[in-house]
Amino acid sequence: MQKIKCSEALGYHLKMLRLEAGFGVTELAKYMQLLGCDTTRECLVKIESGTHNVSVEQLWAFKKALHVSYDKIFEFMEEEK
Secondary structure (H helix, E strand, O other): OOEEOOOHHHHHHHHHHHHHHOOOHHHHHHHHHHOOOOOOHHHHHHHHHOOOOEEHHHHHHHHHHHOOOHHHHOOHHHHHO
């Protein structure tokens, strides 16, 4: 499974997207599991803190669960410039 290095900035941005969508960490993990993504609450906490790399599968599940585009997921990169 291909992983993308998760930075604190990406993790924080994913957390903000989750909060905007109204999901708790446990709720999002369960939703992502329903989408076929093997993600736990603990894993999401680590991703959001920037201490765990995120897989392409997890990014897809974030996108589907939060109803956002990949552009929205990575827009934080433009904001950092």
